[in-house]
Amino acid sequence: MYEERPALLDGAVLWTRTAAGPTAGATGTATAERPVLPDGCMDLIWADGHLLVAGPDTRAYVPGEFATRYAGIRFAPGDAPAFLGVPAHELRDRRVPLAALWGETEARRLGERIEAASDPAAALDAFVRGRAAHAPDPDPLLRAVVARLAAGRAVEETAGAVGLGARQLHRRSLDAFGYGPKTLARVLRLQRALALVRDGVPYAEAALRAGCADQAHLARETRALAGTTLSAYTASVAVPGAAPASANSETPLPSGSRTTA
Secondary structure: OEEEEEOOOOOOEEEEEEOOOOOOOOOOOHHHHOOEOOOOOEEEEEEOOEEEEEOOOOOOEOOOOOOOEEEEEEEOOOOHHHHHOOOHHHHOOEEEEOHHHHOHHHHHHHHHHHHHOOOHHHHHHHHHHHHHOOOOOOOHHHHHHHHHHHOOOOHHHHHHHHOOOHHHHHHHHHHHHOOOHHHHHHHHHHHHHHHHHHOOOOHHHHHHHHOOOOHHHHHHHHHHHHOOOHHHHHHHHOOOOOOOOOOOOOOOOOOOOOOEO
């Protein structure tokens, strides 16, 4: 079962997922096979006592092994790097053990603290909110960039509106989002389109309303970024209890070393 709610940290989402066992997903259910789609976000994930970070994706991430219990914080786009202390581009398309970023001792202590809590998700939520209080505040300029691109504004127009040159915006976007503003704009546009599709809007109309040139354009972007077709995506979201396609809820357990997705 997958559930999510607003986290204590402004703009973040707290999500949980429970499975029947460590090999849940081997049954071939649609929920287990459903890939994680790019959404501009990064997650801090607790999975059966292990802690890992899901970096920003530029393509669909297909889950591998499975834990039984998950709790995660999905940060708003651009907010995680300041909290984690690492530029987003270093984690692009990767799942990295938290120990690789914060050290084995700190990561182990946090994992044990969450494991011992009666409600691991609430413990993770409280920890993130407390630590964030001592981290730099989210950059309002970057939040303005996200808001404008999420609304379908052009990258060039967005750069001018926030007072940055094209190169400056690209450099800051790499650190904050893991990729340049054009990629972020594509990811957010696809998420807009798929949200409309989930609401039952016809493909052609969803494409135009989201900012694509036409249905064929949306189909190409769905294949490129989501690794699937529009019809296959529609079928997957029709499965009762399926986790949102942007949720990093079915992530391989960390191996203890840096790995690439």
